[in-house]
Amino acid sequence: MHRRLPLGITILALVGAAFVVLPVLALVIRAPWGDLSTSLSGVGATTALRLSIEVSLAATALSLFFGVPLAWLLARGTFPGRSVLRAMVVLPIVLPPVVGGIGLLNSLGRSGVAGQWLYDGLGIQLTFTIWGAIIAATFVSMPLVVIATEAGLHSVDRRYEQAATTLGASQGLAMRRVVFPMLLPSIVAGAVLTWARALGEFGATITFAGNLEGRTQTLPLAVYQARQTDPGGAIFLSLILVVISIVVLVAMRNHLMKAR
Amino acid sequence: MKRLCALLLATTLVIAACSSDDDGGDTFSSATEPAETTELTVFAASSLTAVFQDAIGPAFEDANPGVTVSFNVGASDALAAQIQSEGTADVFASASGTWMDEIEKDPGVSDRTDFVMNRLVIITPPDNPADIQSIDDLATPGVQLVLPAEGVPVGDYAREALDNAGILDEALANVVSNEEDNASVVAKITTGGGEADAAIVYTSDVSDAAGNDVNAVVIPEDVNVIATYPIAVVEGAPNADVAADFVAYVIASEGQATLKDYGFEPLA
Amino acid sequence: MGFRADLAVTRGTFDVRLALEAADGETLALLGPNGAGKTTVVEALAGLVEAAEGATIELDGERIDRLPPERRRVGVCFQDDLLFPHLSVLENVAFGLRARGTAKAAARTRAGELLQRFAPGVRPGAKPRELSGGERRRVSLARALATDPRLLLLDEPLAGVDVTARGQIRSLLREVAGGFDGVVVLVAHDPLDALTLADRVAIMEAGRLTQEGTPDQIRNAPRSPYAADLVGVNLFTGKLEPLEDGAATLRTAAGTITVAPEGAPGSGATAIATLRPADVSLHLERPEGSARNVFEGTVDEVAIEADRARVRLDTQPPLIAEVTAGSIARLGLAPGTHAWASFKAVEVSLHLVDQAGDRAGHPATESTATGTLSE
Numbered sequence: 001m002h003r004r005l006p007l008g009i010t011i012l013a014l015v016g017a018a019f020v021v022l023p024v025l026a027l028v029i030r031a032p033w034g035d036l037s038t039s040l041s042g043v044g045a046t047t048a049l050r051l052s053i054e055v056s057l058a059a060t061a062l063s064l065f066f067g068v069p070l071a072w073l074l075a076r077g078t079f080p081g082r083s084v085l086r087a088m089v090v091l092p093i094v095l096p097p098v099v100g101g102i103g104l105l106n107s108l109g110r111s112g113v114a115g116q117w118l119y120d121g122l123g124i125q126l127t128f129t130i131w132g133a134i135i136a137a138t139f140v141s142m143p144l145v146v147i148a149t150e151a152g153l154h155s156v157d158r159r160y161e162q163a164a165t166t167l168g169a170s171q172g173l174a175m176r177r178v179v180f181p182m183l184l185p186s187i188v189a190g191a192v193l194t195w196a197r198a199l200g201e202f203g204a205t206i207t208f209a210g211n212l213e214g215r216t217q218t219l220p221l222a223v224y225q226a227r228q229t230d231p232g233g234a235i236f237l238s239l240i241l242v243v244i245s246i247v248v249l250v251a252m253r254n255h256l257m258k259a260r
Numbered sequence: 261m262k263r264l265c266a267l268l269l270a271t272t273l274v275i276a277a278c279s280s281d282d283d284g285g286d287t288f289s290s291a292t293e294p295a296e297t298t299e300l301t302v303f304a305a306s307s308l309t310a311v312f313q314d315a316i317g318p319a320f321e322d323a324n325p326g327v328t329v330s331f332n333v334g335a336s337d338a339l340a341a342q343i344q345s346e347g348t349a350d351v352f353a354s355a356s357g358t359w360m361d362e363i364e365k366d367p368g369v370s371d372r373t374d375f376v377m378n379r380l381v382i383i384t385p386p387d388n389p390a391d392i393q394s395i396d397d398l399a400t401p402g403v404q405l406v407l408p409a410e411g412v413p414v415g416d417y418a419r420e421a422l423d424n425a426g427i428l429d430e431a432l433a434n435v436v437s438n439e440e441d442n443a444s445v446v447a448k449i450t451t452g453g454g455e456a457d458a459a460i461v462y463t464s465d466v467s468d469a470a471g472n473d474v475n476a477v478v479i480p481e482d483v484n485v486i487a488t489y490p491i492a493v494v495e496g497a498p499n500a501d502v503a504a505d506f507v508a509y510v511i512a513s514e515g516q517a518t519l520k521d522y523g524f525e526p527l528a
Numbered sequence: 529m530g531f532r533a534d535l536a537v538t539r540g541t542f543d544v545r546l547a548l549e550a551a552d553g554e555t556l557a558l559l560g561p562n563g564a565g566k567t568t569v570v571e572a573l574a575g576l577v578e579a580a581e582g583a584t585i586e587l588d589g590e591r592i593d594r595l596p597p598e599r600r601r602v603g604v605c606f607q608d609d610l611l612f613p614h615l616s617v618l619e620n621v622a623f624g625l626r627a628r629g630t631a632k633a634a635a636r637t638r639a640g641e642l643l644q645r646f647a648p649g650v651r652p653g654a655k656p657r658e659l660s661g662g663e664r665r666r667v668s669l670a671r672a673l674a675t676d677p678r679l680l681l682l683d684e685p686l687a688g689v690d691v692t693a694r695g696q697i698r699s700l701l702r703e704v705a706g707g708f709d710g711v712v713v714l715v716a717h718d719p720l721d722a723l724t725l726a727d728r729v730a731i732m733e734a735g736r737l738t739q740e741g742t743p744d745q746i747r748n749a750p751r752s753p754y755a756a757d758l759v760g761v762n763l764f765t766g767k768l769e770p771l772e773d774g775a776a777t778l779r780t781a782a783g784t785i786t787v788a789p790e791g792a793p794g795s796g797a798t799a800i801a802t803l804r805p806a807d808v809s810l811h812l813e814r815p816e817g818s819a820r821n822v823f824e825g826t827v828d829e830v831a832i833e834a835d836r837a838r839v840r841l842d843t844q845p846p847l848i849a850e851v852t853a854g855s856i857a858r859l860g861l862a863p864g865t866h867a868w869a870s871f872k873a874v875e876v877s878l879h880l881v882d883q884a885g886d887r888a889g890h891p892a893t894e895s896t897a898t899g900t901l902s903e
Contacts (some may be wrong), residue, residue, distance in 0.1 A: 079450060102451060111453025127455050128404060128436035162576045163610040165597040166828045168675055177623075204735035210406070210437025210448065224440055229411035242288075 029251025067145030132209030152186025368495035385454025468521025557726030662693030783845030795831030808849035
């Protein structure tokens with residue numbers, strides 16, 4: 001027998017849903033569908049889309065590559081200052097992205113604390129390049145991988161590792177063949193969130209990487225620029241972002257919500 | 261379960277951070293004093309933010325007890341759109357005649373006067389890493405140039421000036437970033453040790469009053485684009501009399517002197 | 529060869545200190561109430577907890593106590609199986625082989641053989657979560673045995689197995705234990721498993737061993753209330769008071785019984801007495817006759833198994849009587865029934881606790897006739 005939810009809860013839930021759905025719906029309604037093709041080409045939609053996909057995927061890959069080991073260190077390491085490190089790793093989520101961008105400029109910019117070695121010594125400049133956009137996106141979204149992975153590590157019973165060692169596996173083998181595979185759903189969930197965050201990243205990107213069509217102008221930046229010159233185009237660009245996000249998030253819903 | 265909560269928490273924070281991010285600096289009211297009799301609403305172009313909010317506004321309030329001035333600053337075109345749809349503006353100070361013309365058509369203006377000029381200037385980091393000495397140096401390949409985006413008035417002016425100097429295509433090839441507002445352009449020159457080699461902004465963006473540390477390179481008179489700012493009382497203003505006073509104040513010598521302090525050029 | 533262990537492990541406020549040994553081919557059962565520390569012993573033997581300085585574990589004559597688990601030839605069958613959920617049953621069983629360097633194909637073949645032998649009904653490609661409790665236990669056993677351990681640890685092997693499968697698992701365990709040429713250490717808190725599968729039993733309480741011996745030895749001479757509970761014997765501990773006619777009373781905390789000591793114990797001597805439930809008769813009315821011990825009380829519990837029944841009475845002291853199932857019916861005995869129990873003084877086995885206080889060190893006067901009625 002299905003019990004209906006209490007009326008109060010249903011109403012609140014519907015309001016919540018409307019709150020989230022309405023702005024998106026408004027975009028669809030207000031979009032000047034007649035001018036679709038001219039608008040899209042005018043605002044450089046395909047270029048922005050391509051850049052967005054490249055940047056978000058690269059940022060996700062980097063976040064996983066460095067974030068998973070970092071999560072491991074935080075979950076299993078026993079060094080002093082661990083909780084401080086954890087707090088700092090999570091900080092980019094809480095900071096306004098522009099602040100993150102300024103931090104990146106001062107650290108990795110041409111004259112940045114670390115960046116100057118790259119520039120003066122190797123001639124490498126990260127700002128105003130796609131790598132700048134990738135780094136900015138990674139900075140704000142890597143914490144999501146770390147959080148998800150660390151939570152996953154805590155939820156995998158350590159006794160499975162122990163069982164593996166009684167069977168003859170070294171710690172390393174136990175980690176690789178037992179713990180890591182059991183951790184995979186957490187990592188995947190973290191990767192999806194990371195990708196979503198990287199896709200929508202704006203403040204750190206525009207501050208650190210700048211805004212140039214074809215090189216650093218991802219979809220969010222293109223939307224921001226189009227606001228002034230072609231509001232209709234801005235709406236279309238926004239809808240592209242919305243559609244991509246919905247498609248991926250729906251496709252990955254099982255992974256996102258799998259609580260073990 | 262623990263993992264689910266962690267994910268939900270992370271998602272919430274993501275959304276919070278994203279939404280704290282996109283800040284076009286559009287509508288922006290200065291703090292008003294507790295209940296006085298008249299509140300004057302002035303719509304002003306972004307480049308006028310500092311001079312109006314920090315100097316002219318307070319000075320006008322001192323000279324006119326009982327009046328508080330609140331400023332709505334933003335891009336001139338966005339302001340124009342707002343004036344037409346909302347109709348709460350008393351005064352409109354625009355960065356270009358175009359948008360004032362729009363308002364003149366609808367809903368109409370009175371006391372329209374050009375009150376100040378702003379010219380473009382090239383700025384570089386203090387140590388001038390690319391050794392920019394004149395506008396022509398902006399055409400040198402490899403120079404990292406930051407411009408305001410097209411559509412932003414000063415962005416269009418900058419491109420006009422470059423065209424006047426005959427180096428538009430070469431300079432555009434050097435552009436590494438198109439910024440949405442002047443502050444971001446200046447930031448690319450001032451943050452860290454200066455990320456880009458050069459940028460073009462208004463003189464008012466880098467005046468002493470603005471307090472930033474940049475090296476300015478003058479653009480010759482013959483290629484430079486002078487922006488002329490008109491100011492007017494909007495037809496249907498709720499406080500038309502006080503609005504007219506404000507316009508008069510701005511045009512008068514005191515207002516002009518203040519504008520000059522902030523890097524603007526008084527009308528000759 | 530076999531194994532010897534001298535363990536000292538501290539877990540928070542609780543420590544385990546005991547010595548165990550067993551010969552190759554032997555099955556040693558470690559019995560004890562929950563919280564006694566049995567799992568700690570398993571973990572220490574497997575190398576999963578740190579044994580204290582000075583603790584030693586020898587397997588086949590070699591010290592293994594400083595070795596990490598992966599270097600000990602110890603196989604563990606865990607109480608909750610811990611089958612790797614992301615691997616198939618076959619891969620689980622092959623895991624140990626592959627971890628120790630066997631090539632994939634060879635490992636899988638051997639794993640297949642083991643699965644066929646221990647869990648014939650289970651599909652090798654199945655995932656652990658698709659299996660029943662009994663099937664998982666079989667796979668767990670196969671997995672632990674795949675690496676040819678010298679010491680096999682079975683932690684509560686019948687836990688979580690439902691009643692219908694228990695018999696089969698028990699026979700399987702018997703078969704495995706019987707054919708295993710190393711040492712099997714079996715941990716249980718249900719005595720039936722221990723007493724039927726093991727060659728020797730070690731009883732553990734609160735981190736210490738309280739008794740060790742063959743099942744029969746334990747059964748005949750339990751040394752602690754817990755041990756007595758296990759074997760369902762009436763156990764009394766108290767002080768003797770000689771009577772004029774050569775008999776004596778044993779005063780326990782829960783009541784007094786009359787016993788027939790050998791020799792002439794001094795007054796106030798402490799003694800432990802056991803009485804087989806079969807020696808206790810039940811009556812609906814006060815019986816007459818030579819029995820010196822007659823008690824009146826109410827039936828607390830009746831447990832019938834086949835044609836025998838065990839009845840627990842709340843007499844003072846409490847008593848367990850064993851009668852035929854027929855008698856239960858005939859006398860109409862049920863919980864709440866008022867009844868009389870009697871037994872002869874000479875039927876009580878008396879063990880004097882000498883001055884040094886041996887015999888499991890239970891100087892407190894108490895009696896036990898509670899607990900499991902099934903043997």
